[in-house]
Amino acid sequence: MSLQQHWRTPLCLAPRHLLPWLTERGSLTTMLMAHFPNISVKVIFQGWQAAHLDEMDCLGPIAHQQNIACREVLLKSNQQPLVYAHSITTASALRKGFHLFGRSGSRPLGALLFADPKIQRSSLSWCCIDTRHPLWQKAQAAVGHLPQRLWARRSVFYSGCDKLLVTEVFLSSINCK
Numbered sequence: 001m002s003l004q005q006h007w008r009t010p011l012c013l014a015p016r017h018l019l020p021w022l023t024e025r026g027s028l029t030t031m032l033m034a035h036f037p038n039i040s041v042k043v044i045f046q047g048w049q050a051a052h053l054d055e056m057d058c059l060g061p062i063a064h065q066q067n068i069a070c071r072e073v074l075l076k077s078n079q080q081p082l083v084y085a086h087s088i089t090t091a092s093a094l095r096k097g098f099h100l101f102g103r104s105g106s107r108p109l110g111a112l113l114f115a116d117p118k119i120q121r122s123s124l125s126w127c128c129i130d131t132r133h134p135l136w137q138k139a140q141a142a143v144g145h146l147p148q149r150l151w152a153r154r155s156v157f158y159s160g161c162d163k164l165l166v167t168e169v170f171l172s173s174i175n176c177k
């Protein structure tokens with residue numbers, strides 16, 4: 001059955017082994033480190049990019065007028081990619097609440113986000129993305145061959161009025177040990 005691609009997909013449709021990963025409210029990086037050896041962050045892209053249509057509304061109307069700062073990474077265990085992550089924020093947020101976004105480098109973004117008590121996180125939402133979704137296509141460009149459908153989650157981090165949208169796509173190698 002081909003699931004509709006929308007971010008209100010009920011979790012009951014997700015594979016059981018992915019549920020702990022899809023629902024983790026703390027740092028995903030920290031959870032990966034607890035289950036896999038030698039976690040590293042490979043930065044695929046860090047710069048300005050247009051937001052995808054299904055992301056625009058998450059950042060609010062300001063995102064329709066401003067450039068969007070984007071960071072794409074692979075979280076890997078040794079050389080095995082586990083998660084493709086895509087994070088976006090606005091130019092004005094870069095100057096204020098998420099001024100460290102552009103300087104994370106190969107440090108996991110979560111190390112910055114979860115260290116700041118002023119930063120709050122919205123609820124998680126989930127989607128089973130397929131080859132039509134731009135993030136599936138970007139993950140494939142980064143990783144190579146991928147299953148036709150991948151489960152992803154996303155949430156908005158808030159620093160005051162500033163917003164950062166983080167989307168994490170779980171690659172087939174991740175299996176909650």
Ligand SMILES: C=C(O[C@@H]1C=C(C(=O)O)C=C[C@H]1O)C(=O)O
Nearest residue numbers: 027028029073085107108109110
């Ligand atoms: C938000 C977190 O940071 C992780 C690391 C990211 C990065 O370095 O760009 C992006 C998303 C997350 O998978 C986390 O650890 O939960």
